[in-house]
Each structure stands twice: as C-alpha cells, then as structure tokens.
Amino acid sequence: MLKLTQNDFFNGETSDLFTAQVAEKTRQFHQQIEAYQPTPLISLEQLAARLGVKAILVKDESYRFGLNAFKVLGGSYALGKQLAEHLSVDISEIDMKTVADKLSEPLVFATATAGNHGTGVAWAAREMGQKAVVYMPKGSSQASVTRIQNLGAECIVTDCNYDDTVRIANQTATENGWMLVQDTAWEGYDKIPTWISQGYMTMAVEAQEQVEAMGLKPTHLMLQAGVGAMAGGILGYFADKVGANNFKTIIAEPAKADCIYNSGIKGEMVAVTGELNSIMAGLACGEPNPVTWPILKQCSSFFASVEDEVTATGMRVLGNPLAGDTKVVSGESGALTLGLLYMLASREDYSEYRTQLGLDQDAVIMLFSTEGDTNPDRYRQIVWEGMHSTAK
Incomplete structure (x- = not known):
C-alpha cells in the first residue's frame, strides 16, 4: 500500500x-x-x-x-511577475485591479493543468483583466473544466496524459505568441x-x-x-x-x-x-x-x-x-x-x-x-x- x-x-x-x-x-x-x-x-x-x-x-x-x-498562490504571483517584467516595473508596483490600465490590450496566458493550477491561472488572469487558455489532460473531471470556464478562461481537454498536455500548451503558446505559465520546468524554461x-x-x-x-x-x-x-x-x-x-x-x-x-x-x-x-x-x-x-x-x-x-x-x-x-x-x-x-x-x-x-x-x-x-x-x-x- x-x-x-x-x-x-x-x-x-x-x-x-x-x-x-x-x-x-x-x-x-x-x-x-x-x-x-x-x-x-x-x-x-x-x-x-x-x-x-x-x-x-x-x-x-x-x-x-x-x-x-x-494553486492560485503560484499562478497569481507568476502572472504578477510576468506583467511586472512586461511593464519594466517591480512586482511591488503591480496592483491586480489597475494593472490592465497600463496595457494597450489584454495579454493571453496559457497553461496545462490537472485542475487546480489552471483554476488559479484563470482566476488571476480574470482579476488582472487578462485572458487565459487552459489545457487539461484526458480524463479530467467536468467539474474542473466547468470551474475554469466559469472564471472566463477557454478550457481545452486533450487526448493525452499530463506531461504531453504540457507540451501541447507550450507549443500552442509559442505559435500564438502567448505567455506560458507552467509549474514545471525544462531546459530553457525555468524562470516562470x-x-x-x-x-x-x-x-x-x-x-x-x-x-x-x-x-x-x-x-x-x-x-x-x-x-x-x-x-x-x-x-x-x-x-x-x-x-x-x-x-x-x-x-x-x-x-x-x-x-x-x-x-x-x-x-x-x-x-x-x-x-x-x-x-x-x-x-x-x-x-x-x-x-x-x-x-x-x-x-x-x-x-x-x-x-x-x-x-x-x-x-x-x-x-x-x-x-x-x-x-x-x-x-x-x-x-x-x-x-x-x-x-x-x-x-x-x-x-x-x-x-x-x-x-x-x-x-x-x-x-x-x-x-x-x-x-x-x-x-x-x-x-x-x-x-x-x-x-x-
């Protein structure tokens, strides 16, 4: 056991x-x-x-x-750091309620999740006036999908396991110029x-x-x-x-x-x-x-x-x-x-x-x-x- x-x-x-x-x-x-x-x-x-x-x-x-x-603790802090870097300011200057006013248009944040991380990213993106696209592995519960969608994010369930879903999210974000917010790292991707x-x-x-x-x-x-x-x-x-x-x-x-x-x-x-x-x-x-x-x-x-x-x-x-x-x-x-x-x-x-x-x-x-x-x-x-x- x-x-x-x-x-x-x-x-x-x-x-x-x-x-x-x-x-x-x-x-x-x-x-x-x-x-x-x-x-x-x-x-x-x-x-x-x-x-x-x-x-x-x-x-x-x-x-x-x-x-x-x-998981919202990690997702929100990462989004805050990304927006601070994008705006060339310190994280201490990022106010979740006003940061959208500093951007000409919303940014798109993408991630792969088994549920909770994607919920956190979707919530933080909504609170900061940004957009989120969330990928989930096959077998994900409908409750998790619905929860993420109700936070205003697009949610896509793949036909593969979690690790392969991360690869899909990374590839799609790269192709579309989105910001990837992933909670695992690989060569060349460790800051976020x-x-x-x-x-x-x-x-x-x-x-x-x-x-x-x-x-x-x-x-x-x-x-x-x-x-x-x-x-x-x-x-x-x-x-x-x-x-x-x-x-x-x-x-x-x-x-x-x-x-x-x-x-x-x-x-x-x-x-x-x-x-x-x-x-x-x-x-x-x-x-x-x-x-x-x-x-x-x-x-x-x-x-x-x-x-x-x-x-x-x-x-x-x-x-x-x-x-x-x-x-x-x-x-x-x-x-x-x-x-x-x-x-x-x-x-x-x-x-x-x-x-x-x-x-x-x-x-x-x-x-x-x-x-x-x-x-x-x-x-x-x-x-x-x-x-x-x-x-x-």
Missing part, C-alpha cells in the same frame, strides 16, 4: 531561490489582493492523542481566495516555474507564524508532490528559516506517478511514463521539476510512494473527525499526507517505518491539505460510498 525510502543524498544545503526573504516578498504581493486572508492551521488534538504523537497540524487550503485550493514555486511560499510563512503562536516547533513536515513545485517551495522556506537538520521531511506521491520517489533512490531526476492513473489527479505527474528537484534532493529526509487507498483514507479521517477535532474537507490530492500519517502511525505492519521516522509522543507533524472537494462527485464516492477502501 505504501513504500518508504530514506534519502541518502540529504546534505541540508538550502537554495537562494527559496528563502524566508523571498517568501516575505511573495506574501506581500498576495496581501495586496482584496480577498487575502491567511488560511487556518488546524490542530487535530484528539487524532494526535489517538495516534500517539504530540500534535498534528493541518494547513487547510480549501479557504484560499474562495477557490478551494492553494521558479516564480510559481516561490508564490506557494506564502503558505509556509503563514504556517510558521501560526505554529509559533501555538508555542510549537514542527519536528516533521509531510508534503505531497506531483512535479515537486509546491513541495520544493515549502521545504525551501522551512530549510532556510529553521534549518533542514531541525526537522524531518517526508515527500509523498502517487505510486502510479512516483517520479520523485524514484529520483530520490537514484539521486538524480527520473521520469516515469504511461497513463499515470491515480485519483490524485493533481499529483499524477511523471517528470520532476528541475527547479525544485535540488532542494528536494538536498533537504528531504524520506520519499514515499503511496497507493490511492491511502489518500482515500486520509479524506475520510479528515472529513469525519474525532469528537473535539475540526472537520477538514480535503480532496484526493490534499489528503495524501494525512492518510500516509494515519497508516504509518496506526498499523502494526508499518511499525518499523514509524520507528525510523520518529513518529512518537514528541512528534509535531505539519501537513498541508492543498485542496478541498474540487471534484464533489468523486469526493462523495470516496467519503460516502467507500470507494478505494483499505478493507480487503
């Missing part, structure tokens, strides 16, 4: 791209957005007691700008993916302030990965802020698209191919992001490859909490780390992993629920009807 491997390439070296100083600048950009509010960091005290750890802290991104997911990952660090700044207010220090950081854009930005911030040697980080991803896990074993980027079928659509990516791979390699403690049943368990646990704990509505890509923690801490067949990770009475574990029920029908099938149950 899950595989865990220790990172033999850990050296604790941080990255100049992902620092506390950079994170503060991204947060300042987001703070000027009218609807900005920090999302809650929820302490699941009863679940922590049940699992034998000191604290479980869940950053609930379902509240982010009313979009039910975190870097901005996107930096945008995600607003979550980390908020979480650090919130955990300090609780009088706690995280001993464990559990992050989910697709290409690793979010995980790299968050880990980069905490590694710079408190030192990578002062906590353990577990990077988890779907077993059917475990490029980071395989890269962690080899110590260099490894791509996985095929259909990449997983209910964790936002994490079903086969090629690591070269911008964030170095920080994952240098500062992650463990890598995990996890079957769909694990995240389904996480969705059910978060959505049906113990008495006294707060309910968290978490989607398939959001609940992976809680599901992983629950399995590691509660099942006897994972006791060796539990000891290796130090999941004991002193453990303070921080998780990021990166999305809510972005696919409501699938959410109910899993949480109500027991789809992808661990029961045999």
Whole structure:
C-alpha cells in the first residue's frame, strides 16, 4: 500500500531561490489582493492523542481566495511577475485591479493543468483583466473544466496524459505568441516555474507564524508532490528559516506517478511514463521539476510512494473527525499526507517505518491539505460510498 525510502543524498544545503526573504516578498504581493486572508492551521488534538504523537497540524487550503485550493498562490504571483517584467516595473508596483490600465490590450496566458493550477491561472488572469487558455489532460473531471470556464478562461481537454498536455500548451503558446505559465520546468524554461514555486511560499510563512503562536516547533513536515513545485517551495522556506537538520521531511506521491520517489533512490531526476492513473489527479505527474528537484534532493529526509487507498483514507479521517477535532474537507490530492500519517502511525505492519521516522509522543507533524472537494462527485464516492477502501 505504501513504500518508504530514506534519502541518502540529504546534505541540508538550502537554495537562494527559496528563502524566508523571498517568501516575505511573495506574501506581500498576495496581501495586496482584496480577498487575502491567511488560511487556518488546524490542530487535530484528539487524532494526535489517538495516534500517539504530540500534535498534528493541518494547513487547510480549501479557504484560499474562495477557490478551494492553494494553486492560485503560484499562478497569481507568476502572472504578477510576468506583467511586472512586461511593464519594466517591480512586482511591488503591480496592483491586480489597475494593472490592465497600463496595457494597450489584454495579454493571453496559457497553461496545462490537472485542475487546480489552471483554476488559479484563470482566476488571476480574470482579476488582472487578462485572458487565459487552459489545457487539461484526458480524463479530467467536468467539474474542473466547468470551474475554469466559469472564471472566463477557454478550457481545452486533450487526448493525452499530463506531461504531453504540457507540451501541447507550450507549443500552442509559442505559435500564438502567448505567455506560458507552467509549474514545471525544462531546459530553457525555468524562470516562470521558479516564480510559481516561490508564490506557494506564502503558505509556509503563514504556517510558521501560526505554529509559533501555538508555542510549537514542527519536528516533521509531510508534503505531497506531483512535479515537486509546491513541495520544493515549502521545504525551501522551512530549510532556510529553521534549518533542514531541525526537522524531518517526508515527500509523498502517487505510486502510479512516483517520479520523485524514484529520483530520490537514484539521486538524480527520473521520469516515469504511461497513463499515470491515480485519483490524485493533481499529483499524477511523471517528470520532476528541475527547479525544485535540488532542494528536494538536498533537504528531504524520506520519499514515499503511496497507493490511492491511502489518500482515500486520509479524506475520510479528515472529513469525519474525532469528537473535539475540526472537520477538514480535503480532496484526493490534499489528503495524501494525512492518510500516509494515519497508516504509518496506526498499523502494526508499518511499525518499523514509524520507528525510523520518529513518529512518537514528541512528534509535531505539519501537513498541508492543498485542496478541498474540487471534484464533489468523486469526493462523495470516496467519503460516502467507500470507494478505494483499505478493507480487503
């Protein structure tokens, strides 16, 4: 159901791209957005007691700008940086409500997405008075397509997997003179993916302030990965802020698209191919992001490859909490780390992993629920009807 491997390439070296100083600048950009509010960091005290750890802290991104997911942080910051560069001004001079007045005509931003990133780009483009064209891989939910269209963007579903859809978006943007806003990088294309990952660090700044207010220090950081854009930005911030040697980080991803896990074993980027079928659509990516791979390699403690049943368990646990704990509505890509923690801490067949990770009475574990029920029908099938149950 899950595989865990220790990172033999850990050296604790941080990255100049992902620092506390950079994170503060991204947060300042987001703070000027009218609807900005920090999302809650929820302490699941009863679940922590049940699992034998000191604290479980869940950053609930379902509240982010009313979009039910975190990805708008990266998309909006990247659009802001692109417009600032286009206008030859600093990002601090970009006001989302007035920037369109500085352009003779709207710019077109294109992207490929499994859902949440495209939603964020579409929302940011609309808020800035620009246009967006969003490409989605085959099998994408109609709910995601409709959500993106309702934000004023054109949405095109391809007949190929995510990685090939990225290539289509890139080619079409090049042919039409559009600006590509992609959250993974390749040779010759790394500036915008870097901005996107930096945008995600607003979550980390908020979480650090919130955990300090609780009088706690995280001993464990559990992050989910697709290409690793979010995980790299968050880990980069905490590694710079408190030192990578002062906590353990577990990077988890779907077993059917475990490029980071395989890269962690080899110590260099490894791509996985095929259909990449997983209910964790936002994490079903086969090629690591070269911008964030170095920080994952240098500062992650463990890598995990996890079957769909694990995240389904996480969705059910978060959505049906113990008495006294707060309910968290978490989607398939959001609940992976809680599901992983629950399995590691509660099942006897994972006791060796539990000891290796130090999941004991002193453990303070921080998780990021990166999305809510972005696919409501699938959410109910899993949480109500027991789809992808661990029961045999």
